[in-house]
Amino acid sequence: MGWTLGRVYRDASRAKQIINVFFKFGFEHVLEHSKMMSHVSLFSNFNKVDKKIPESLRFVMALEELGPTFIKLGQLLSTRPDIIPKDYFNALKALQDKVEPLSYSKIKPTIEREIGLTHFKHIEEKPIASASVSQVHRATLIDGTQVVIKVLKPDVEKTIESDLDLLDYFAHKLELHFQKAKVIRPVRIIEEFRRYTKNELDLTYEAQNAKRFLSQIGNLVVIPKVYDELCTKHVMVMDYIEGDKIKFSNNVKPCVKQLLDCFFTQIFEYGFFHADPHQGNILVTKNKKVALLDFGIVGHLTPKQKTELVNILIGVVDDESEKIVSSLLKIGFVSDDHINIDEFSLAIEDIIFKYKTNLKNVKIGNAFKEILEISNNFHVHPPKEFLLLAKCIITLEGVCLELDPDINLVSFAKPYAKKYFKSNIVPKDIKREFVKDLMSMKEAITVLPSKWIKTIDRLEAGEFKIHFEHNIEDSIATINKTGNIIALGLIVSTYLIASTLFLVNGIPPFVNGYSLIGIIGMFFSVFFSIVLIVQLEKN
Numbered sequence: 205m206g207w208t209l210g211r212v213y214r215d216a217s218r219a220k221q222i223i224n225v226f227f228k229f230g231f232e233h234v235l236e237h238s239k240m241m242s243h244v245s246l247f248s249n250f251n252k253v254d255k256k257i258p259e260s261l262r263f264v265m266a267l268e269e270l271g272p273t274f275i276k277l278g279q280l281l282s283t284r285p286d287i288i289p290k291d292y293f294n295a296l297k298a299l300q301d302k303v304e305p306l307s308y309s310k311i312k313p314t315i316e317r318e319i320g321l322t323h324f325k326h327i328e329e330k331p332i333a334s335a336s337v338s339q340v341h342r343a344t345l346i347d348g349t350q351v352v353i354k355v356l357k358p359d360v361e362k363t364i365e366s367d368l369d370l371l372d373y374f375a376h377k378l379e380l381h382f383q384k385a386k387v388i389r390p391v392r393i394i395e396e397f398r399r400y401t402k403n404e405l406d407l408t409y410e411a412q413n414a415k416r417f418l419s420q421i422g423n424l425v426v427i428p429k430v431y432d433e434l435c436t437k438h439v440m441v442m443d444y445i446e447g448d449k450i451k452f453s454n455n456v457k458p459c460v461k462q463l464l465d466c467f468f469t470q471i472f473e474y475g476f477f478h479a480d481p482h483q484g485n486i487l488v489t490k491n492k493k494v495a496l497l498d499f500g501i502v503g504h505l506t507p508k509q510k511t512e513l514v515n516i517l518i519g520v521v522d523d524e525s526e527k528i529v530s531s532l533l534k535i536g537f538v539s540d541d542h543i544n545i546d547e548f549s550l551a552i553e554d555i556i557f558k559y560k561t562n563l564k565n566v567k568i569g570n571a572f573k574e575i576l577e578i579s580n581n582f583h584v585h586p587p588k589e590f591l592l593l594a595k596c597i598i599t600l601e602g603v604c605l606e607l608d609p610d611i612n613l614v615s616f617a618k619p620y621a622k623k624y625f626k627s628n629i630v631p632k633d634i635k636r637e638f639v640k641d642l643m644s645m646k647e648a649i650t651v652l653p654s655k656w657i658k659t660i661d662r663l664e665a666g667e668f669k670i671h672f673e674h675n676i677e678d679s680i681a682t683i684n685k686t687g688n689i690i691a692l693g694l695i696v697s698t699y700l701i702a703s704t705l706f707l708v709n710g711i712p713p714f715v716n717g718y719s720l721i722g723i724i725g726m727f728f729s730v731f732f733s734i735v736l737i738v739q740l741e742k743n
Contacts, residue, residue, distance in 0.1 A: 222270060
């Protein structure tokens with residue numbers, strides 16, 4: 205977007221407004237350290253907020269006053285227990301993305317422009333929900349189907365884009381001048397925030413997520429059907445789900461188990477999960493089925509990340525700090541500095557020591573949060589998806605404990621982790637590594653004949669020379685031994701490749717579901733491998 209004079213003036217005015225709001229809520233120390241205090245309008249009447257109010261709450265109040273972009277930023281920060289102080293983290297968890305709705309007259313033109321009004325028999329003018337970037341209206345299709353229309357608010361994209369540019373500027377100022385801010389790496393946070401908001405400002409992204417959840421977990425919980433032909437970047441139409449927000453009652457326990465079953469299936473089976481499971485996004489229908497809403501924030505786990513997540517859970521339960529540290533480093537965590545692995549392990553060990561004596565009462569969300577805090581202290585930075593997972597588990601555990609104080613997420617998660625371990629980690633990982641090794645062997649064996657032919661051609665042409673520095677008899681003996689070892693190695697490789705092909709392709713006859721010929725071939729491969737190792741040891 206071009207930098208017009210009008211935009212420069214607008215952005216300068218907005219920048220001053222942002223600075224003044226943080227001054228009003230008592231953050232002048234941050235402004236001073238960041239060299240931004242000179243932009244405060246000192247002659248304005250601010251009615252400064254009482255500093256007896258905790259700083260974390262004042263921070264949330266400032267975000268709410270600054271509007272959509274800053275509310276969304278607060279929600280992103282609530283996924284970062286590794287860098288946000290505990291009191292801030294707790295305050296941000298309570299940050300509600302609820303704002304006064306726009307009148308239907310301002311929303312109607314967007315619906316009309318994007319999909320037209322002819323599809324609807326009726327649209328309720330009063331919204332049933334309103335957030336910072338969108339609002340939701342109930343409607344009836346021509347065929348009588350009850351639906352909801354989610355609509356992006358007019359000009360919200362321009363507002364957020366402008367605010368993002370300013371936040372990027374402020375982040376650089378903080379990182380340059382404010383030493384304490386360098387720990388949380390504000391520039392990187394704003395880069396992540398830009399990606400985060402890009403998805404949320406495109407309702408086709410949320411529509412695709414909803415469709416994916418419906419196909420994967422639609423048999424476990426209720427997911428609204430999305431009407432593709434009525435979805436654009438700015439408007440999304442889906443089924444209306446009638447139900448009440450999930451809350452504590454005498455018969456809520458089956459719903460809690462249904463909810464947990466749904467989420468652990470998402471995490472361990474599909475590696476694709478709803479990352480914002482607060483109570484506002486969970487309904488209970490009349491027939492006691494859990495329904496999920498709002499699919500704008502989702503997480504993805506790679507097979508490797510799922511494997512290491514299982515290892516972390518096992519490490520917490522079995523008191524193996526080394527396993528946790530190893531998995532944290534493998535899962536995609538990177539560090540700017542050299543890590544003292546022993547000290548890192550001891551710090552993790554201190555955390556799990558607190559839990560191992562009373563495993564039945566372990567709060568897995570708290571364990572995750574503390575592990576992330578320790579990781580940050582050692583400059584080990586988690587990938588975005590793992591942070592979303594941590595936020596998901598922390599939020600989910602909080603909701604479930606409020607509904608059923610006796611629930612234990614560790615106990616509930618163990619069967620899912622074990623199932624994943626049995627069906628994925630052992631067989632598939634071994635097979636994957638095996639295939640990699642086989643491909644390397646195949647490449648080596650493929651080029652070997654051509655190299656031999658070239659060597660023979662050079663010998664025939666008299667171009668091949670060998671320089672002997674030792675006794676000729678010793679050299680010939682060495683060559684003979686080496687030749688025998690190479691021949692034995694080729695035999696081992698041949699047996700290994702052939703038997704693996706029999707096992708992978710399932711060539712009959714079978715023993716316990718495995719190819720008998722493949723098993724016999726593997727036996728001979730192991731036998732000749734031992735002979736080869738013995739020969740190498742002798743030489």
